[in-house]
Amino acid sequence: MNSLRTRFAPSPTGYLHVGGIRTALFAWLLARQQNGKFILRIEDTDKDREVEGSTQHIIKCLISLGLDYDEGPNQPGPYGPYRQSERLSIYRSYAETLIKLGRAYADPYSKAELANFRRQAAKQGSPFLYRNHRPSSPPDWKYGSLPLRFKSDPKAYRWQDEVMGNLSAGEEAIDDFILIKSDGFPTYNFAHIVDDYEMKITHIIRGQEFIASTPNYLNLYEALNITRPLFVTPPPVLGPSGNKKLSKRDGAKDVLEYIKQGYLEAALLNFIASLGWNDGTTQEIYTVDELIKSFSLKRIVKSGARFDERRLLWMSGAHIRMLSTEELTKRAKSFWPKEAIGYPEEYKIRVLSLVQERLKFLAEIPSLTRFFFVDLPLDPSLIDNNPKLSAIGKPELKKLLGIALDSLAQSDFSLGDLQSNLNSLLDVTGQPPGILFSLIRIASTQAPASPPLAESLKLLGKERTLKRIKQQIGAL
RNA sequence: GGCCCCUUCGUCUAGCGGUCUAGGACUCCGGGUUCUCAGUCCGGCAAUCGCGGGUUCGAAUCCCGCAGGGGUCACCA
Secondary structure, X not given: OOOOEEEEOOOOOOOOOHHHHHHHHHHHHHHHHOOOEEEEOEOOOOOOOXXXXXXHHHHHHHHHOOOOOOEEOOEOOOOOOOEHHHOHHHHHHHHHHHHHOOOEEEOOOOHHHHHHHHHHHHHOOOOOOHHHHOOOOOOOOOOOOOOEEEOOOOOOEEEEEOOOEEEEEOHHHOOOOEEEOOOOOEOHHHHHHHHHHHOOOOEEEOOHHHOOOHHHHHXXXXXXXXXXXXXXXOOOEEOOOOOOEOOHHHOOOOHHHHHHOOOXXXXXXXXXXXXXXXXXXOOOOOOHHHHHHHOOHHHEOOOOEEOOHHHHHHHHHHHHHHOOHHHHHHHHHHHOOHHXXXXXXXXXXXXXXXXXXXXXXXXXXXXXXXXXXXXXOOOOHHHHOOHHHHHHOHHHHHHHHHHHHHHHHOOOOOHHHHHHHHHHHHHHHOOOHHHXXXXXXXXXXXXXXXXXXXXXXXXXXXXXXXXXXXXHHHHO
16 A cells, blocks of 8 residues: 655635646646555645635646546545645644744744845845844744744755655755734745645655745744655646746746646656656657656656647647547537537537547637538639639639539449549549649538538538539539 | 756657667648548658756766746745
């Protein structure tokens, strides 16, 4: 029985973008691979920044991606509750222990005074350290009025990170940070340490922004005399344009948006995992199961990975092509154009299998398939913009279509018969396929692109095909 | 500014002292696939491995400097 436990601990301040999901994904992959547990913990200790409904939004996103959690807000477990706002008494008792140990004290300074200290430090070009201003006789701490600070024991640290390797920092990285805010809520710095310990988390997977404060955490673990989980720090995911960390501010999309556009979860996970991780082989496309099997902390790279949507697009198409017809049909359900209403399931399945290999994401279905369901209005530009066709001239095109119409009227519209019918048209007219087939394709679909001609006509059916060709003839 | 981390094709990456005149994938470009789009197959462009010094018979790989980038220095997480 493996006791590995990982957690994803977002704060409910909005949606999740690719960077956030990657952290969750790595934690989830590790847990699933090692038969451990994946815990979702909501870090809602900042009432001001909290965004209404975002917890539900985050959960929806995780579940849509298949990142299911074993313990969490609506998934009871032995170490709940899993919302920090519901664990206030736990933090308070840890805080009181620290006070008894002489390792925490009330912060008497006003915000203005603090700001002043900070200004001074900035003026000297040195980093601000609260402990340089540690009050000699701090007042008693009253819960819910004054902030409580950690009384640090500054020293240099060296530590192991499962990804970054050996890390170190001098004592200047250690400070008297706030444990409990004046509103009685704990800070992240305090709450996550208590929770990870209480919830028996074995691996903390989190972004690089926490490396700088790790020495503080180490100091606190010592003060509390508790063992720390392993640290796993993947590199940042960078924005597409440059070298900044991917952020909502710079337009990072809600991952749920990709789901809504019909990017497959497997493709999304495959792509996100490949940002900063590889298994050392040349394999690019992974199913979720393969990801679980191959994942390894040891193979997470150290440098930041840029988010490139083109690669995602390619992967998404690749995953769609791997789908069975049944699976694709199931997933396509909510993406049909409204014109498809009323068509039998069997017909839609045939349409789908014709466009499957052309799809990059499911939201493309309507534009690719609409002509299979409804007669599109005649689009003269389709012929005008085709250099070969427009060179021939309308009267001649009209004549050609007339011949095609008569010939196709003889066909039973089975695939084989259509094929030979079209081929013989080539002989009869003496035209190359580039002209004849283009013409028929445009006439019968009125779409800029479509699957191969014979297949399309067969699916369209004789009646509709002939009707559309007649219409085109009338317009020429 | 202090501290910490990172640095191989445009992008994601392989690479752990010789098999690297640096491999794969995406993108892009050319060609085949009886029409279009996509797919697929074949081919091509693309990194003197951030720069400068060492160590070594030999360095993308080890060491030292420098530069660039990122992170952090909140009663945010």
